[in-house]
Amino acid sequence: MAVYVGLNVEHFLVGRPSTSIWPGTADLVPDALNHGWRDYGTRVGIWRVAESLDRHGLRASVLLNSDVVHHYPQVIRAGVARDWAWLAHGRTNSVLHTGLEPDEERRVLADVVDTIAAATGKRPRGWMGPGLTETFNTPALLAELGLEYVLDWTNDDQPYPLTVPGVLSVPYTVELNDLLLFGRGTTGPEFLRIVQDQYEQLHADATAGDSGRVLALALHPFVIGQPFRHKYLDLALAHLAAQPDVWLTTSDDIASHYRGTVPAQDPVSPQ
Numbered sequence: 001m002a003v004y005v006g007l008n009v010e011h012f013l014v015g016r017p018s019t020s021i022w023p024g025t026a027d028l029v030p031d032a033l034n035h036g037w038r039d040y041g042t043r044v045g046i047w048r049v050a051e052s053l054d055r056h057g058l059r060a061s062v063l064l065n066s067d068v069v070h071h072y073p074q075v076i077r078a079g080v081a082r083d084w085a086w087l088a089h090g091r092t093n094s095v096l097h098t099g100l101e102p103d104e105e106r107r108v109l110a111d112v113v114d115t116i117a118a119a120t121g122k123r124p125r126g127w128m129g130p131g132l133t134e135t136f137n138t139p140a141l142l143a144e145l146g147l148e149y150v151l152d153w154t155n156d157d158q159p160y161p162l163t164v165p166g167v168l169s170v171p172y173t174v175e176l177n178d179l180l181l182f183g184r185g186t187t188g189p190e191f192l193r194i195v196q197d198q199y200e201q202l203h204a205d206a207t208a209g210d211s212g213r214v215l216a217l218a219l220h221p222f223v224i225g226q227p228f229r230h231k232y233l234d235l236a237l238a239h240l241a242a243q244p245d246v247w248l249t250t251s252d253d254i255a256s257h258y259r260g261t262v263p264a265q266d267p268v269s270p271q
Helices: 032-055 073-081 102-120 138-144 178-183 188-209 227-241 251-261
Strands: 002-009 061-064 085-088 214-219
Touching: 002 032, 002 251, 032 073, 032 227, 073 102, 085 102, 085 251, 102 138, 178 188, 178 214, 188 214, 188 227, 214 227
Parallel strands: 002 061, 002 214, 061 085
Antiparallel strands: none
16 A cells, blocks of 8 residues: 655745635735635645654655745755655646646746756656646646656546556545545544545455555645644554555655556556
């Protein structure tokens, strides 16, 4: 059982509506209420999450908006010191990755990848679009840049090859995702139980099928990094780390393991 934490480290434009906890002010410019809520993640929440990951021996798979490099360099330094894996996640989560002509998209992707590589010392190997968005050209353009996998297609518990040569889909999750779970009113104890249930079922599937499964835990520091939620993340990570058959890893290493151990398969078009 491969377990990885997809840690969304994002930048939001102060003058543009985006992810909101309170819709009543979401269209205002500036929207201090919602922007402050989001900004809490990179100012405060990220450090609680980092401490929990350190405590339980996990390296984050960071879904990184490249604008974070300019606005929160202290987060980049902390992640480099911890040898986190860095995935390209667009420039900012205030702009979805859609409606781009191929030449424009190629320039955007190259800028994102080059910015992250220069700041972290590692060229990203994976991609997840802001809001899990792509164009029909994105996988091929990523392959041109040397990227090896995407997380946007959350339709399997195992990696699989896309029709673009050399590009995999690695499992991510919109269900075991703090932003969506707590946005629906899930409590901390319920979150812990959901993580435990996810592990139990995937473990049963892996045992019955005699093949591995991937448990992805999608986190946003402005959600799970809130003080009253933090201990439930810590308990969930402790539960996963205590399982004898769990491989605590990164999405990069999952992609490498798949390529090195799984026989070639027919590629799949996710649409």
